[in-house]
Every structure is written in structure tokens, then in C-alpha cells.
Amino acid sequence: MKSEPESYSIDDMKRDGTTTWDGVRNYQARNYMQKEMAPGDLILFYHSNAEPTGVAGIIEVAGPPGPDETAWNHKSPYFDPDSKRDQPTWYCVPVKFKKKFARVIGLAEIKANKKLGSMVLVKPGTRLSVQPVSKEEFEIILELAD
DNA sequence: GCCAACGTTGGC
């Protein structure tokens, strides 16, 4: 899961302990949260548009997906008048902090690692803020963080 | 700040 640290960083995540991954307004990213994630799944927390950009730590799916309430909040930047109470357009999952890496695993380092060449993250033109990571890829990132 | 890549919107 990607976040710009200027708006929400791994340090914010650590401070809060848990949060709801709301505000996602891309159907493919929503589908991953609504249909592919299960409580207990581990997640790489990625800092985008940052210095440095890269994986900053690990979080975990803390519960089942639910409607994204920000879509109903007129004051929210994520307000979406098309999302109805009885048929929400947007879903999100609660997440909880697990670990902050001692260093950020930079995008360049990930790109340079041959074993990570098939990560969705490094595929050209992939801008999804929520994207799948294989178990193998996840473990390689973990090793790099040690 | 630039710009390529992509998703969405809306006219036709």
C-alpha cells in the first residue's frame, strides 16, 4: 500500500497503531481491498513521492473490508455523491502497525534486484496505490530490511 | 517543476 509520507507516513501509522485505509478512489485498488485481502494479511507500507521513495515498514490487515465512510462526508476531499448508503461505491480495510524498517528499502534498490523484477511495483506504468505482492517478494523485501 | 502513463469524463 502506497502513501505519501507528507500526508500519512509510517511514523503516523506507528503513532496511531490502527487506521482505516480510506480515500482510495480507484476501482482496481478498491477491489484488492474489498475482495483479495483478509484479516491477518501482511502489507508493505510504501512511501511514494518522498525522499527516499520505497518500502518503509510493515502493516497488517486488521479486519474485514467495510464501506469507505469518507465518501459520504461532504467535508471530506474524498466525498463522492455517487456512493449510496445502501450500495457503497468505495470500500476499504482497517490496518494496524506492525514494524518500521531501520531504513527505507528504496525503489532503485528494488528495481536493481533481479528477484524482484516481477513485482507489480516495478512494472512500467503501474500507479495503483494498492497492489498485490507475492509471498516470495514480500520475504525478499524483509531480508533486505535486515 | 516537469512530464509520461494512465484512468475517467463527456461530447458525438
Add this chain to the structure above:
DNA sequence: GCCAACGTTGGC
């Protein structure tokens, strides 16, 4: 249904 215009993402 096509596609141009526009907005957003995100690396650099």
C-alpha cells in the same frame, strides 16, 4: 462505442 480532453499519480 469511440476518442479527445482533462486530472491524477508518482518518479526524477
